[in-house]
Amino acid sequence: MENVTIRMLAERLQLSTATISKALSNSHEISEETKQRVLALAAELNYVPNPYASSLRKKSSHTIAVVIPEVADSFFAEAINGIESVAQEKGYHVLIYLTHESFGKEQAILKDFQSGRVDGVLISVTTETAAAAHGLAQLVKEIPVVFFDRVCEEVTAARITTDDANAAYNATTHLIAGGCRNIGLLSASRHLSISNRRAEGFRQALTDHQLPLTDASILYCSNEPAETRQLLKTALQQNHYDGLIATTEKLATAVYLACEELSLAIPGDIQVIGFSNLSTARFLQPSLTTVSQPAFDMGHAAATVLFKALKSSSFPLQEQQQVIPSSLIIRNSTKG
Amino acid sequence: MENVTIRMLAERLQLSTATISKALSNSHEISEETKQRVLALAAELNYVPNPYASSLRKKSSHTIAVVIPEVADSFFAEAINGIESVAQEKGYHVLIYLTHESFGKEQAILKDFQSGRVDGVLISVTTETAAAAHGLAQLVKEIPVVFFDRVCEEVTAARITTDDANAAYNATTHLIAGGCRNIGLLSASRHLSISNRRAEGFRQALTDHQLPLTDASILYCSNEPAETRQLLKTALQQNHYDGLIATTEKLATAVYLACEELSLAIPGDIQVIGFSNLSTARFLQPSLTTVSQPAFDMGHAAATVLFKALKSSSFPLQEQQQVIPSSLIIRNSTKG
DNA sequence: TTTATTTACTTAACCGATTAAGTAACACGG
DNA sequence: CCGTGTTACTTAATCGGTTAAGTAAATAAA
Secondary structure, eight states: OOOOOHHHHHHHHTOOHHHHHHHHTTOTTSOHHHHHHHHHHHHHHTOOOOHHHHHHHHTOOSEEEEEESOSSSHHHHHHHHHHHHHHHHHTOEEEEEEOTTOHHHHHHHHHHGGGSSOSEEEEOOOTTOOTTOHHHHHHHHHSOEEEESSOOTTSOSEEEEOOHHHHHHHHHHHHHHTTOSSEEEEESOSSOHHHHHHHHHHHHHHHHTTOOOOTTTEEEOOSSHHHHHHHHHHHHHHHOOSEEEESSHHHHHHHHHHHHHTTOOTTTTOEEEEEOOOTTGGGBSSOOEEEEOOHHHHHHHHHHHHHHHHHOTTSOGGGOEEEOOOEEEOOTTOOO | OOOOOHHHHHHHHTOOHHHHHHHHTTOTTSOHHHHHHHHHHHHHHTOOOOHHHHHHHHTOOSEEEEEESOSSSHHHHHHHHHHHHHHHHHTOEEEEEEOTTOHHHHHHHHHHGGGSOOSEEEEOOOTTOOTTOHHHHHHHHHSOEEEESSOOTTSOSEEEEOOHHHHHHHHHHHHHHTTOSSEEEEESOSSOHHHHHHHHHHHHHHHHTTOOOOTTTEEEOOSSHHHHHHHHHHHHHHHOOSEEEESSHHHHHHHHHHHHHTTOOTTTTOEEEEEOOOTTGGGBSSOOEEEEOOHHHHHHHHHHHHHHHHHOTTSOGGGOEEEOOOEEEOOTTOOO
């Protein structure tokens, strides 16, 4: 059985395709009786409109793109949940693109969006994405874009973030209160604005408590788990940290692994805080003190703002800046 | 600046749109020189073809759909990773649909696929999806579909699964070896074939070891966390299990929570095995003995099989059945 | 030299829906 | 009875590529 088209409905009912199209979109130009006949036949033949024909003509795809570094991370997974909940409600389709932290891949993906494939984009950039990311600045001019979590501060665009500096400040203060004097911050990137904000908060807290900031205070990790693991072990052996803040979920797990391998007791030898949304954080050995980001809410907020822009082109999307607070959840990996 | 179209290129170069189109697709009908001129101008003007125009004409979208119950689950997140790795390599786009375990949503999503929106579908059905899922049988006739993990055995289609019965059998045997005599199986669904396979393996293991199967042996849980929690607590208090097998990741976490609330020691009072791909399983308190499914590989295999069918319509997709083994990883939540 | 073939294009139809513009048929006010 | 609206349609153009069919010129074969 061939796909049912509007033309087939038209022939069966001895009407023009225009009439069918208008009847299906409930146009006032069409009589009630005709609408009923069209709807009935459409249901009978199980007519489903071809989305691409409609997209081509209307120049809108009813589709958005989500561009993220990875899915196997509870922050991003929950964020997708938030995004999808809004998209589903609005009847939009969601394309997923994973950059795997590669700036090159990100560029290629974004370039494709100039084709009109999607009506809007939600993005959390890679750890490699440089400040002067030309492709991003370009994209923002062409279609609605909302950055969430990992934003690009140099680009004027809508941004949904958490209070990264504050969160890091509070985490650091908590470690200091627990007796830490030699704290390390594990950062995922030198380029990432959220990494820099977290480093800022960290530095400020050290300063405010008259603790020194050394070269070893901030440790830039790799995207390669194996590399990070080696780096981490070496650093732990050389610097004898008594506190660590892992600024990503993967890094938090890496710390547990490294401590196990080096037989360092948490929180006895070293206290640990992780930026993480792991639902299992409370069941870890020891349970992990976390900075929990409102992942679902951030995804939800980002999508909500995007859809406002899609609905009304006069909506000042680029001015939208939301900061949704994270919370420090104290558990047994710290003594504070 | 308006979107660059093939017609604009044609006008600039004083050629027909047909020539441009053929030049861009490297047709042998076009001279080398003309191809170069077209490519050069396309690059200069940053031409990106409109995917919907091409989809409409070619009746193929270069897009696949992934339909899953949720993303915030490490099995599904890793499976998406596997799928995406293949899709990216082939230059395909990936639409994500979450059913949130609702059969109704699943039906609506699948119906939309009759529109030609996607060239193929990868699906893991909901816990509610009944055997006689009419929409699925219909869909399989219309476009290439591959089931992964949560398959629908009544529908003739490609299937990528794990050896669920075996895995459950081994898990049960492991508990018995550890001294358990009153084991409970936490199941997510009565309809799901993988749940039934796991229950089968469980029953077989009990039988083989002369252990009784009672009404309390298999506990059907809800999709509502709160309900499951209550159900679980009640069951734990009434039945005094000495071993539990949680057949989903969410259920494994729920067990840890319930045991904590009831002050049941794992593995002292009760031993626990979870079907889970949590990277943190080894760091849990106590570390969790898991049946680990090859999530990435399953996603990869499912996508690979799908693309074979997309490439060649003579590929016998419906006959493809792959069983990728799970592994039992023994940790401290069990004594065996 | 004439015919056949190849090369490098162009013309025009097409995919399926949308929509501006046009047109009968009928109603209604003056 | 005539002009003005209104209703309920139809016609045809359009979105941006793709492709079957056609053509003129150059080249090869007979």
